[in-house]
Amino acid sequence: xxxxxxxxxxxxxxxxxxxxxxxxxxxxxxxxxxxxxxxxxxxxxxxxxxxxxxxxxxxxxxxxxxxxxxxxxxxxxxxxxxxxxxxxxxxxxxxxxxxxxxxxxxxxxxxxxxxxxxxxxxxxxxxxxxxxxxxxxxxxxxxxxxxxxxxxxxxxxxxxxxxxxxxxxxxxxxxxxxxxxxxxxxxxxxxxxxxxxxxxxxxxxxxxxxxxxxxxxxxxxxxxxxxxxxxx
Numbered sequence: 001x002x003x004x005x006x007x008x009x010x011x012x013x014x015x016x017x018x019x020x021x022x023x024x025x026x027x028x029x030x031x032x033x034x035x036x037x038x039x040x041x042x043x044x045x046x047x048x049x050x051x052x053x054x055x056x057x058x059x060x061x062x063x064x065x066x067x068x069x070x071x072x073x074x075x076x077x078x079x080x081x082x083x084x085x086x087x088x089x090x091x092x093x094x095x096x097x098x099x100x101x102x103x104x105x106x107x108x109x110x111x112x113x114x115x116x117x118x119x120x121x122x123x124x125x126x127x128x129x130x131x132x133x134x135x136x137x138x139x140x141x142x143x144x145x146x147x148x149x150x151x152x153x154x155x156x157x158x159x160x161x162x163x164x165x166x167x168x169x170x171x172x173x174x175x176x177x178x179x180x181x182x183x184x185x186x187x188x189x190x191x192x193x194x195x196x197x198x199x200x201x202x203x204x205x206x207x208x209x210x211x212x213x214x215x216x217x218x219x220x221x222x223x224x225x226x227x228x229x230x231x232x
Protein backbone atom coordinates (compact mmCIF):
# COMPACT_ATOMS: atom_id res chain seq x y z
CA UNK A 1 0.00 0.00 0.00
CA UNK A 2 2.80 2.46 0.85
CA UNK A 3 4.38 1.91 -2.58
CA UNK A 4 1.07 2.58 -4.28
CA UNK A 5 0.58 5.80 -2.31
CA UNK A 6 4.12 6.92 -3.15
CA UNK A 7 3.45 6.50 -6.87
CA UNK A 8 0.18 8.39 -6.50
CA UNK A 9 1.96 11.27 -4.76
CA UNK A 10 4.36 11.64 -7.67
CA UNK A 11 1.48 11.67 -10.14
CA UNK A 12 -0.49 14.03 -7.97
CA UNK A 13 2.42 16.45 -7.72
CA UNK A 14 2.92 16.44 -11.49
CA UNK A 15 -0.77 16.82 -12.28
CA UNK A 16 -1.24 19.56 -9.71
CA UNK A 17 1.82 21.48 -10.94
CA UNK A 18 0.66 21.37 -14.56
CA UNK A 19 -2.93 22.29 -13.71
CA UNK A 20 -2.01 25.20 -11.47
CA UNK A 21 0.53 26.50 -13.99
CA UNK A 22 -2.12 26.52 -16.71
CA UNK A 23 -4.60 28.23 -14.40
CA UNK A 24 -2.04 30.90 -13.50
CA UNK A 25 -1.26 31.52 -17.17
CA UNK A 26 -4.97 31.66 -18.05
CA UNK A 27 -5.54 34.27 -15.33
CA UNK A 28 -2.50 36.50 -15.47
CA UNK A 29 -1.50 36.53 -19.14
CA UNK A 30 -4.78 38.12 -20.29
CA UNK A 31 -4.64 40.44 -17.28
CA UNK A 32 -1.26 41.64 -18.50
CA UNK A 33 0.13 42.01 -15.00
CA UNK A 34 0.92 40.08 -11.84
CA UNK A 35 -0.31 43.01 -9.74
CA UNK A 36 -3.80 41.61 -9.29
CA UNK A 37 -4.59 40.94 -5.60
CA UNK A 38 -7.94 39.28 -6.29
CA UNK A 39 -6.28 37.02 -8.84
CA UNK A 40 -3.69 35.90 -6.29
CA UNK A 41 -6.39 35.31 -3.67
CA UNK A 42 -8.35 33.18 -6.15
CA UNK A 43 -5.22 31.28 -7.16
CA UNK A 44 -4.00 30.78 -3.59
CA UNK A 45 -7.35 29.56 -2.31
CA UNK A 46 -7.77 27.18 -5.23
CA UNK A 47 -4.28 25.78 -4.86
CA UNK A 48 -4.42 25.45 -1.09
CA UNK A 49 -7.92 24.01 -0.79
CA UNK A 50 -7.66 21.61 -3.73
CA UNK A 51 -4.26 20.36 -2.56
CA UNK A 52 -5.58 19.83 0.96
CA UNK A 53 -8.51 17.87 -0.46
CA UNK A 54 -6.21 15.71 -2.56
CA UNK A 55 -4.06 14.78 0.41
CA UNK A 56 -7.17 14.07 2.46
CA UNK A 57 -8.24 11.62 -0.25
CA UNK A 58 -4.84 9.93 -0.36
CA UNK A 59 -5.01 9.40 3.38
CA UNK A 60 -8.65 8.36 3.69
CA UNK A 61 -9.60 6.96 0.28
CA UNK A 62 -6.60 6.24 -2.00
CA UNK A 63 -8.81 4.22 -4.33
CA UNK A 64 -10.89 7.28 -5.08
CA UNK A 65 -7.74 9.36 -5.47
CA UNK A 66 -6.49 6.92 -8.09
CA UNK A 67 -9.84 7.10 -9.86
CA UNK A 68 -9.74 10.90 -9.85
CA UNK A 69 -6.26 10.83 -11.37
CA UNK A 70 -6.85 8.19 -14.05
CA UNK A 71 -10.59 8.00 -14.76
CA UNK A 72 -10.63 10.38 -17.73
CA UNK A 73 -9.68 8.75 -21.01
CA UNK A 74 -10.37 5.16 -20.00
CA UNK A 75 -11.93 2.83 -22.55
CA UNK A 76 -15.21 2.57 -20.63
CA UNK A 77 -15.70 6.34 -20.41
CA UNK A 78 -18.67 7.40 -22.51
CA UNK A 79 -17.54 8.80 -25.88
CA UNK A 80 -19.87 11.77 -25.66
CA UNK A 81 -18.39 12.56 -22.25
CA UNK A 82 -14.88 12.81 -23.65
CA UNK A 83 -16.11 15.41 -26.13
CA UNK A 84 -18.17 17.29 -23.56
CA UNK A 85 -15.31 17.34 -21.04
CA UNK A 86 -13.04 18.86 -23.69
CA UNK A 87 -15.62 21.56 -24.32
CA UNK A 88 -16.05 22.24 -20.60
CA UNK A 89 -12.28 22.39 -20.13
CA UNK A 90 -11.84 24.87 -22.98
CA UNK A 91 -14.75 26.94 -21.69
CA UNK A 92 -13.28 26.94 -18.16
CA UNK A 93 -9.89 28.27 -19.20
CA UNK A 94 -11.53 30.73 -21.58
CA UNK A 95 -13.63 31.92 -18.63
CA UNK A 96 -10.50 32.53 -16.57
CA UNK A 97 -8.92 34.47 -19.42
CA UNK A 98 -12.05 36.55 -19.95
CA UNK A 99 -12.01 37.63 -16.31
CA UNK A 100 -8.38 38.72 -16.57
CA UNK A 101 -9.26 40.87 -19.58
CA UNK A 102 -12.38 42.23 -17.93
CA UNK A 103 -11.31 42.92 -14.36
CA UNK A 104 -7.72 44.06 -14.96
CA UNK A 105 -6.58 44.80 -18.52
CA UNK A 106 -9.64 46.67 -19.83
CA UNK A 107 -11.60 47.20 -16.57
CA UNK A 108 -14.97 46.77 -18.18
CA UNK A 109 -16.52 45.78 -14.86
CA UNK A 110 -16.85 47.94 -11.78
CA UNK A 111 -17.81 45.60 -8.94
CA UNK A 112 -18.24 46.75 -5.33
CA UNK A 113 -15.61 45.47 -2.92
CA UNK A 114 -18.24 44.00 -0.59
CA UNK A 115 -19.55 41.87 -3.44
CA UNK A 116 -16.04 40.59 -4.13
CA UNK A 117 -15.76 39.64 -0.45
CA UNK A 118 -19.12 37.85 -0.67
CA UNK A 119 -17.81 36.03 -3.73
CA UNK A 120 -14.76 34.92 -1.78
CA UNK A 121 -17.00 33.50 0.93
CA UNK A 122 -19.02 31.61 -1.68
CA UNK A 123 -15.81 30.38 -3.29
CA UNK A 124 -14.52 28.93 0.00
CA UNK A 125 -17.95 27.46 0.79
CA UNK A 126 -17.92 25.59 -2.53
CA UNK A 127 -14.94 23.59 -1.28
CA UNK A 128 -16.91 22.61 1.82
CA UNK A 129 -19.53 21.12 -0.49
CA UNK A 130 -16.82 19.45 -2.59
CA UNK A 131 -15.37 17.90 0.56
CA UNK A 132 -18.74 16.65 1.80
CA UNK A 133 -19.28 15.04 -1.61
CA UNK A 134 -15.87 13.37 -1.70
CA UNK A 135 -16.34 12.13 1.87
CA UNK A 136 -19.65 10.51 1.03
CA UNK A 137 -19.09 9.09 -2.46
CA UNK A 138 -16.20 6.67 -2.97
CA UNK A 139 -17.11 6.37 -6.68
CA UNK A 140 -16.85 10.05 -7.62
CA UNK A 141 -15.05 9.64 -10.92
CA UNK A 142 -14.23 12.66 -13.10
CA UNK A 143 -15.46 10.58 -16.05
CA UNK A 144 -18.94 9.31 -16.82
CA UNK A 145 -18.50 5.57 -16.51
CA UNK A 146 -20.09 2.81 -14.42
CA UNK A 147 -17.24 1.49 -12.31
CA UNK A 148 -17.82 -2.24 -12.45
CA UNK A 149 -14.12 -2.64 -11.62
CA UNK A 150 -14.77 -0.96 -8.27
CA UNK A 151 -18.19 -2.53 -7.55
CA UNK A 152 -19.97 0.82 -7.79
CA UNK A 153 -23.22 1.25 -5.88
CA UNK A 154 -25.73 4.08 -5.55
CA UNK A 155 -24.92 6.65 -2.86
CA UNK A 156 -27.95 8.02 -1.01
CA UNK A 157 -26.42 9.59 2.10
CA UNK A 158 -24.97 12.97 3.02
CA UNK A 159 -25.51 15.63 0.33
CA UNK A 160 -26.84 12.90 -1.96
CA UNK A 161 -29.93 12.73 0.23
CA UNK A 162 -30.82 16.25 -0.90
CA UNK A 163 -29.60 16.52 -4.51
CA UNK A 164 -28.47 13.94 -7.04
CA UNK A 165 -25.37 15.86 -8.19
CA UNK A 166 -23.81 17.72 -5.23
CA UNK A 167 -20.46 17.85 -7.04
CA UNK A 168 -22.00 19.89 -9.84
CA UNK A 169 -23.89 22.00 -7.29
CA UNK A 170 -20.55 22.76 -5.64
CA UNK A 171 -19.10 23.70 -9.02
CA UNK A 172 -21.97 26.15 -9.58
CA UNK A 173 -21.16 27.87 -6.27
CA UNK A 174 -17.46 27.80 -7.17
CA UNK A 175 -18.02 29.43 -10.55
CA UNK A 176 -20.31 32.22 -9.36
CA UNK A 177 -18.22 32.86 -6.25
CA UNK A 178 -15.00 32.87 -8.25
CA UNK A 179 -16.32 35.39 -10.77
CA UNK A 180 -17.51 37.71 -8.00
CA UNK A 181 -14.21 37.34 -6.12
CA UNK A 182 -12.30 38.34 -9.26
CA UNK A 183 -14.59 41.31 -9.79
CA UNK A 184 -15.88 40.39 -13.25
CA UNK A 185 -19.50 40.75 -14.35
CA UNK A 186 -18.59 39.07 -17.62
CA UNK A 187 -17.22 36.25 -15.49
CA UNK A 188 -20.58 35.93 -13.77
CA UNK A 189 -22.24 35.52 -17.17
CA UNK A 190 -19.56 33.01 -18.12
CA UNK A 191 -20.18 31.14 -14.87
CA UNK A 192 -23.77 30.49 -15.91
CA UNK A 193 -22.56 29.22 -19.29
CA UNK A 194 -20.31 26.75 -17.43
CA UNK A 195 -23.20 25.77 -15.17
CA UNK A 196 -25.37 25.12 -18.23
CA UNK A 197 -22.68 22.84 -19.64
CA UNK A 198 -22.38 20.77 -16.46
CA UNK A 199 -26.18 20.69 -16.18
CA UNK A 200 -26.31 19.13 -19.64
CA UNK A 201 -23.67 16.63 -18.55
CA UNK A 202 -25.76 15.75 -15.49
CA UNK A 203 -28.77 14.95 -17.65
CA UNK A 204 -26.74 12.75 -20.00
CA UNK A 205 -24.95 11.09 -17.09
CA UNK A 206 -28.24 10.16 -15.48
CA UNK A 207 -29.33 8.36 -18.65
CA UNK A 208 -26.24 6.16 -18.39
CA UNK A 209 -26.70 5.52 -14.68
CA UNK A 210 -30.38 4.64 -15.10
CA UNK A 211 -29.48 2.06 -17.74
CA UNK A 212 -26.38 0.53 -16.16
CA UNK A 213 -26.27 1.15 -12.41
CA UNK A 214 -28.69 -1.04 -10.42
CA UNK A 215 -30.86 0.99 -8.06
CA UNK A 216 -30.26 4.37 -9.67
CA UNK A 217 -33.77 4.65 -11.12
CA UNK A 218 -35.22 4.12 -7.65
CA UNK A 219 -32.83 6.74 -6.29
CA UNK A 220 -34.04 9.27 -8.87
CA UNK A 221 -37.59 8.72 -7.68
CA UNK A 222 -36.48 9.26 -4.07
CA UNK A 223 -34.38 12.42 -4.62
CA UNK A 224 -36.20 14.70 -7.03
CA UNK A 225 -33.68 17.48 -7.58
CA UNK A 226 -30.36 17.49 -9.41
CA UNK A 227 -28.61 20.67 -8.20
CA UNK A 228 -30.83 22.87 -6.02
CA UNK A 229 -33.52 21.51 -3.68
CA UNK A 230 -36.94 22.81 -4.64
CA UNK A 231 -35.76 24.23 -7.98
CA UNK A 232 -34.00 21.71 -10.27
